[in-house]
Amino acid sequence: MKLKELFDRGEFVISSEVGPVKGAIPRDPDFVPPCQQEAQHLNGSVHAINVTDNQSAVMKLGSLAASVRLKAKGYEPIYQITCRDRNRIALQSEILTAYSLGIDNMLLLTGDHTNLGDHKEAKPVFDLDSVQLVRIAAELQEGRDMAGNPLMFQPDMFIGAVVNPNFQPLDLQLIKMHKKVDAGAQFFQTQAVYDDRVVDEFIAKAEAFGRPIQLGVVVLKSPQMGAYMNRNVSGISVPQAWIEEIGAAAKGDRKKKAAEMTGRFIKKHKSKFQGVHIMPLGWTDIVPDILAHAEIAPPRPSAG
Amino acid sequence: MHATIQKPIEEIVNYIKPGEKVFVVGCNNCAWKCHSGGEEETTAMAERLNRRGVEVVGSTTPGQRGMSLCKLDHTRKVLREDYAEQIKKADSFLVLGCGQGVHTVIDATDGAMVHPGCDTIFGGETVSDTDINEYCSLCGECVIEFTGGLCPMTLCAKSLLNGPCGGAENGKCEVDSERDCGWILIYERLKQLGRLDLLEGYREPKNHAKWSRPRTLKVSPHEATFCSQAGKRTVSNQD
Structure with missing residues (x-):
């Protein structure tokens, strides 16, 4: 199901996020991979689940394989x-593949630099930027x-993009x-925000774009994590309070807590906002x- | 200019077989500015190799300061006329210059064995005697009219064309907290110039065919022809 349906009927869209495993999914049909275990906790609480693509440039199972697995189990990836x-050939092919495998929603990002991950010597591709990808x-x-060639059958998915309200200068x-809006982004998820003022300054300007925006929040687990994020995680700042x-x-x-x-x-x-991304x-x-x-009523369970 | 940095001496010595006689060639332009292959470094390299048991039959940095090794006719003349005797004895040439200089020595010697003595690291601006900075990636399709003359292909770690990723923190790049975010530099400059309007509008993906290698340029006083996988482009420099 495209999230568009939910946004269009005014639902407050709740999504969360799981990361694919560092490894393959075993062939044993009874095996439940970690991302699916995490998704089970979310069943009935969220409308959809983001599946990250080699997040922080750490090599893992592909987001498409994990997305397809979740979809098969009744979750909305x-x-x-x-x-x-990926270069422009691989990106386009992946989008066609994703649609062909039943994916309805996608989130298109630049991606963290290879330098942040576990294969620092990899060639960073960045053939396209996120605006061009959208x-x-x-x-x-x-x-x-993108070369202008006609497709025999076209994909039909809901296109999401990301924005960082913490970025200074915000105008940039x-x-x-x-x-991204002009390029065709249909909804946005924000990067993690913790600061009330950042939220207010951002939304005062961003709501004019007329696209649904989900507020992004990262659960702060410990003071050490807050200090670590302030030191090491690009584009996010956690207030001292x-x-x-x-x-x-x-x-x-x-x-x-x-x-x-x-x-x-x-x-x-x-x-x-029109939704939240936890x-x-x-x-x-x-x-x-x-x-x-948050006093938000959960949607009905979708998966068994 | 082409910035170069010398390879470690142990690596260079490992290139050279026992008994191999070597002629050392430096470059009196870019490598001189980089202290990787000017007159002093070239003479010193000959001595350093000697001390490690390598037989050096001669050395030179062709021409006056400012003369590039990659000017083939000059390098060929110097090597053949001024160093004819030493070159006859040489089994190979160690080149203290960029990769273009290495190839120039191949051409100037009709295909002699060469060893690179430097890593060629980037094309840069000689900002001062001590600083050489990279501002151009030689991509074949210049976009800096829209960015205040600052190249996003070069100054942005991800070479993004439509603005920054979300990763900058305090004006610094997500890749390195010491390094400025290229897009914030572009924004601040355009703001100062009163031309933030240049940032609006979609920028098309790069034509990487213009970056395909190898590329050639044919020049005459009146026109030039650039050849790449994007095809031939001939441009006149006259009305």
Whole structure:
């Protein structure tokens, strides 16, 4: 199901995120891979699940294989694809392949640089940038490839893109967001935001683009994680107040505390967005609790 | 200019077989600026090789300072006329210059054995006696009219054409916190110039065929022809 249907009827769209395994999926039909285990925690709490594409440039099972697996089990995947590892031929072919394998939603990103990952000596491709990729995905849906050749059958998917409200200068990020809208982006997910002012300054300008935006939140698990993100994770800043609050909770209570803090933040800002994208970094089991704190009614279960 | 940096001496010595007689050639332009193959470094390399038991039959940096090794007719004349005797004895040439210089020595010697003494690292601006910075990737399709003269192919780690990724932090690139985000540099410059309008609008993907190798340029006083996998492009420099 395309998320478009949900946005169009005014649903507050809830998504979360899982990462494919470092390894293959065994042939044993009873084996449940970790990303599927995580998805099970999300069943009934979210409308859709992002599946990351070699996130942070760490080599893993492909996002398409994991997306197809989740789809087969009744979940709604948002297939992520980045420009880092594929040239324009591979990117277009992957989009056609994804549609052909039943994928309805995709999120098109630049991708973290190879230098951040576990294969630092790899050749970073970046043949296209994310704006160009969005345009090309939109053109494929119109029935032609980027060289202008007609397609025998065209894909039909819901095209998502990413924007970072933390970026300074914000105007430069908004110029790019504008380009993504013009190129054919149908919805947006934001990078992780923690700061109220960042949310407000961003949404005041971004809502003019008239595309549904999901507020992105990353669950803060510990004060160490906050400090680590401030030091090492590009484009994200965690305010000191967040770090102190999670740090004040005993270690055994941190899942509960993290759910409360994340839920409170979402509750405060949910009316400004058309949905939320919760990145739990493995703590998928607290997503129902986060939504309860955010006072968001969960959608009906989709998978068994 | 082509920036070069010398290979480690142990690596160079390993290239040379026991008993092999070597002639050392430097470059009095780019490699001189990089202290990788000017007169001093070329003479020093001959001595360093001697100390490690390599027989060096001669050395030169053809021409005055500012003369490039990659100017074939000049290099050929110098090697053949001024160093004819030494060259006869040489089994191979160690070149302290860029890859173009290495090939120039192949051409100038009608195909002698060559060893690269440097790694060719980028095309750069000689900002000062101590700093050489890369501002151009030699991609064959210049887009800097729209970016205030700053090249996103070069200054952005991902060579993005439509603006920055989301990864910059405090104006620095996600790849290296010491390195400026190229797109923020472009934005600040255009802002200062009052030309932020140049950032609007879609920029097409690069034609990488213009970057396909090897490429050639045929020149005359009146026109030039650039050949790449994108085809031949002949341009007149006159009305």
